[in-house]
Amino acid sequence: MNSETAAPGPVPRPTNPTGHFTMRFSSTPRGARLARRLAGQRLDAWGIPYDCDTHHALTLIVAELAANAVRHGLVPGRDFRLALACDAVTVRVEVTDTRTEAVPVVATPTDxxxxxxxxxxxxxxxxxxxxxxxxxGPGKTVWAEYVLPPAAGRPAAAPSCRSSTAAPGPR
Structure with a gap:
């Protein structure tokens, strides 16, 4: 993204207030990578630009859930499904695999x-x-919701978007 298209300040509200994206991917590392890349493109199309912390956080959530579906949810010959839903306030990420076992306990930071x-x-x-x-069908869905930062003109609850050439602000 160049500096002409990204204005510093709070993350803009999605230009399309509602959006849905669903696709199946092969349960391979390549499928997980493609899911992350397509999710990033969809978020950008919805008005959450590539060069902002919100976009980075959401694509990392997609990457982690997709990687878990490939590594822990793999059933040979079965795909996993990524679904994204966006409204003016929240982005919801869902990753569905065909393995029926429960999601493992979250590791502790000292592990x-x-x-x-x-x-x-x-x-x-x-x-x-x-x-x-x-x-x-058989399997499970792991989901995560990310509440978007407030619109411009109100105090930001999260780090703002910055252009690629802007100096990072205080965090």
Whole structure:
């Protein structure tokens, strides 16, 4: 993104106040990567630009949930599904896989393992998250909701979007 298209300040409200995106992906690392990239494009199209903290947080949530679906929810020959829903206040991310086992417990920050911290990131970045059994077949859906920062003119509750050439503000 160039500096002419990104204005510093609070993240703008999505230009399309409601949006839905759903797609199935192969349960492979390549499928998880594609899910993250397409989610990023969709968020940008909805008015949440690439070069802002909100976009980065949401794409990281998608990346972690998709990676978990590939690593822990894999049933050979079955895909996972990514669904995004956006309104003027909240973005909801849902990742559905076909494995019926419950979502593992979130790792603690003091856990010394090299893996298993993806849900800890999701818990930190999302305002709410949980999981439920899949409604349309075997498996489960892990979801996370991210409340968008206030519109311009009101105090921001989250870091603002910045152009790629702007100096980072205080955090």
């Amino acid at each position: 010394l393992r090299d893996t298993g911290r993806g849900l800890l990131l999701v818990e930190h970045l999302a305002d709410r998250w949980d999981w439920h059994p899949r409604r349309d």
